[in-house]
Amino acid sequence: MLKKEAKQILRKSEKWGWVLEPDAQKIFSLSGFAVPRYGMAEKSEDALSIVRKIGYPVVAKIVSPAIMHKSDVHGVVVGITDDQALLATLARFQKMEAFAGMLIAEMVKGLELIIGAKNDVQFGPMIMVGMGGVGVEIYRDVALRMAPLKSRDVENMVNELTAYRLLVGYRGAEQVSMRELRKTLLNFSSLIMDIRHYMESVDLNPVMCNAKACVIADARIILKK
Amino acid sequence: MNLKPLFEPRTLAVFGVSATNERHPANVIFEKNNHRYPVEVFGVNPKGGTLHGEPLYGRVVDIPKKIDLAVIAARAEFVPGIITECIKAGVKSAAVISGGFTEGGRADLQERVTAIAREAKFPFLGPNCLGLYVPFRVDTFFLPIERMIKPSPGNVAFVSQSGGILVDQMIKFTQQGVGMSKAVSIGNKALIREIDLLKYMLADPATKVIAFYVEGFNEGEGREFVLAADCSPKPVIVMKAGKSAAGHRAVTSHTASLAGDYASFAAAVAQHNIVEAANEQELVSFCEVLSSYTQPINGKISIITGSGGHGAMAVDSCAATKLTVPQLSQKMQENLRKKLTVNIRSIASLSNPIDLTGSAVDEDFVACARALSATQEVDCIMVLLLPYLPGVTLDIGVRLSQVQKQFKKPIIAYVPHVEKYNMMIDGFELNGTPVSPSIEGAVQMAKALARKKPC
Numbered sequence: 001m002l003k004k005e006a007k008q009i010l011r012k013s014e015k016w017g018w019v020l021e022p023d024a025q026k027i028f029s030l031s032g033f034a035v036p037r038y039g040m041a042e043k044s045e046d047a048l049s050i051v052r053k054i055g056y057p058v059v060a061k062i063v064s065p066a067i068m069h070k071s072d073v074h075g076v077v078v079g080i081t082d083d084q085a086l087l088a089t090l091a092r093f094q095k096m097e098a099f100a101g102m103l104i105a106e107m108v109k110g111l112e113l114i115i116g117a118k119n120d121v122q123f124g125p126m127i128m129v130g131m132g133g134v135g136v137e138i139y140r141d142v143a144l145r146m147a148p149l150k151s152r153d154v155e156n157m158v159n160e161l162t163a164y165r166l167l168v169g170y171r172g173a174e175q176v177s178m179r180e181l182r183k184t185l186l187n188f189s190s191l192i193m194d195i196r197h198y199m200e201s202v203d204l205n206p207v208m209c210n211a212k213a214c215v216i217a218d219a220r221i222i223l224k225k
Numbered sequence: 226m227n228l229k230p231l232f233e234p235r236t237l238a239v240f241g242v243s244a245t246n247e248r249h250p251a252n253v254i255f256e257k258n259n260h261r262y263p264v265e266v267f268g269v270n271p272k273g274g275t276l277h278g279e280p281l282y283g284r285v286v287d288i289p290k291k292i293d294l295a296v297i298a299a300r301a302e303f304v305p306g307i308i309t310e311c312i313k314a315g316v317k318s319a320a321v322i323s324g325g326f327t328e329g330g331r332a333d334l335q336e337r338v339t340a341i342a343r344e345a346k347f348p349f350l351g352p353n354c355l356g357l358y359v360p361f362r363v364d365t366f367f368l369p370i371e372r373m374i375k376p377s378p379g380n381v382a383f384v385s386q387s388g389g390i391l392v393d394q395m396i397k398f399t400q401q402g403v404g405m406s407k408a409v410s411i412g413n414k415a416l417i418r419e420i421d422l423l424k425y426m427l428a429d430p431a432t433k434v435i436a437f438y439v440e441g442f443n444e445g446e447g448r449e450f451v452l453a454a455d456c457s458p459k460p461v462i463v464m465k466a467g468k469s470a471a472g473h474r475a476v477t478s479h480t481a482s483l484a485g486d487y488a489s490f491a492a493a494v495a496q497h498n499i500v501e502a503a504n505e506q507e508l509v510s511f512c513e514v515l516s517s518y519t520q521p522i523n524g525k526i527s528i529i530t531g532s533g534g535h536g537a538m539a540v541d542s543c544a545a546t547k548l549t550v551p552q553l554s555q556k557m558q559e560n561l562r563k564k565l566t567v568n569i570r571s572i573a574s575l576s577n578p579i580d581l582t583g584s585a586v587d588e589d590f591v592a593c594a595r596a597l598s599a600t601q602e603v604d605c606i607m608v609l610l611l612p613y614l615p616g617v618t619l620d621i622g623v624r625l626s627q628v629q630k631q632f633k634k635p636i637i638a639y640v641p642h643v644e645k646y647n648m649m650i651d652g653f654e655l656n657g658t659p660v661s662p663s664i665e666g667a668v669q670m671a672k673a674l675a676r677k678k679p680c
Binding site: 116120121124128130137142145203220 | 443
């Protein structure tokens with residue numbers, strides 16, 4: 001069942017038509033997903049105190065109800081390793097439209113996957129998993145099913161990816177925890193069924209999967225109009 | 226909603242039959258049913274009159290019998306009135322052939338008709354459709370009888386959003402010897418939709434395979450449909466048109482872009498025990514093979530042929546699907562070799578595909594089919610026949626079908642479809658073994674058998 005706090009976030013976000021990233025991260029962490037350690041900073045002192053807790057390297061992202069596609073406006077900076085770069089990034093973000101803060105999150109290593117959902121007119125909530133990152137629409141290596149997913153569906157989806165061999169540790173690379181990936185997908189499917197009356201589509205991209213966990217490094221929930 | 230009077234009418238009222246215009250669609254429908262089918266037919270025309278000495282009734286209520294099915298081909302604006310009249314007179318169902326509703330900008334008219342019918346639980350097909358054809362029962366298509374191609378009666382029900390595709394498909398079914406149990410055109414599907422017909426056909430003893438031509442489901446109905454099909458013991462086949470539509474709509478997320486309308490359709494359908502036919506050829510092939518064999522296979526194919534090239538072509542086609550052509554074990558190969566006639570024993574290639582060479586005779590094909598039917602190494606046998614080989618006779622179809630009936634392992638044949646070979650093809654088909662007119666088609670058939678098992 002959807003937690004009351006999550007429901008409040010969804011209602012509050014209706015005016016923007018989508019859920020701001022820290023709010024989306026909150027929904028996912030409330031629902032039992034692994035999310036990176038993060039904090040929101042509006043001013044320099046906040047930013048510095050957040051990184052003292054998380055430790056470098058970090059990723060910084062613009063938070064603004066006016067900016068849904070953060071990368072398009074250079075609103076994402078990965079691999080920040082010192083205070084100088086952190087504060088310079090903050091200063092740049094502060095000038096962006098409707099600046100509401102800077103999200104600072106720990107860098108998580110792993111294979112970049114995408115997990116997504118959309119509300120289809122004919123079939124209702126659909127779930128997708130595939131190779132993530134910026135090339136997702138170029139490689140189009142994704143598997144799609146109607147929600148709610150059964151364990152068998154999850155199994156088949158992962159197996160049918162061209163990237164399956166990467167997941168199981170291609171040429172000595174670290175293997176992805178299939179147990180965590182399956183758990184994440186099933187959990188995602190039930191969350192999507194819970195929020196199906198609110199959502200139009202959801203992108204978790206990337207989800208960083210490694211031998212220990214699948215961590216949602218970026219979450220975007222687009223609400224129904 | 227009780228659809229039985231629609232599919233098994235004993236009495237039929239045709240609205241709009243003209244006393245003077247023989248070419249009127251209503252007249253065509255009247256004529257083709259009258260005295261040709263066991264259904265009793267009555268013409269309705271507000272002006273009354275007679276047609277070939279038979280009375281035309283001014284109102285449906287004047288007909289001396291209770292009507293099971295009304296066929297309505299009147300102008301759209303008269304349809305709400307006619308439906309009301311039918312309900313009052315106790316008519317049990319209707320096929321509304323008339324166009325000029327939602328598709329012609331008159332959604333209001335369609336909504337009115339639907340509301341009237343829904344309230345009275347009155348089932349009707351259409352509007353803007355051909356209605357239905359049930360062999361030996363009824364035919365509401367307004368196509369002159371001498372022009373229509375009707376497949377032989379069989380066990381495939383075909384439900385189509387498009388009347389044109391339905392009639393065309395009936396020609397193709399006929400060409401490939403696929404028998405039909407019901408042909409239904411649903412047009413604008415205002416009241417009776419895919420899901421209703423799926424449920425009806427699932428319970429219909431005459432139907433073993435249920436095929437659909439779908440342009441799109443209404444909101445949320447795709448979900449309902451696939452969930453209903455998921456546990457169906459009868460194979461459900463869907464052919465979709467409009468795959469490329471809606472591709473230009475601006476999308477804001479990667480998921481919405483990658484999981485477009487058609488991608489979602491294909492995924493949802495495949496997930497739920499439905500076979501999607503990519504095109505008309507696949508549809509016919511799938512219908513033919515699934516009407517013979519309803520049990521799913523894992524897709525381990527053995528190929529028996531008299532030509533290395535045929536085998537190689539088939540292996541390539543299998544490789545493009547999830548089908549495998551596993552190499553047979555040494556033991557199996559030795560076993561096979563012992564059973565071959567002396568002439569080919571040393572020259573046949575037996576690893577799979579099995580090339581019996583141009584010197585093979587019927588007995589060699591039959592011996593291989595028997596041995597392969599008895600092994601677990603493969604679960605489907607594809608026989609690519611060269612009817613022009615001197616050792617192959619017209620009896621081969623019957624003989625291989627006997628093997629298939631005895632062992633219950635699916636056999637799929639390829640024979641070129643020319644008149645000269647019809648007796649050989651009939652030997653297969655009339656004995657329950659599907660025959661494809663192309664190698665690729667035979668592989669498509671096997672692909673359809675390798676579907677997901679019912680839930």
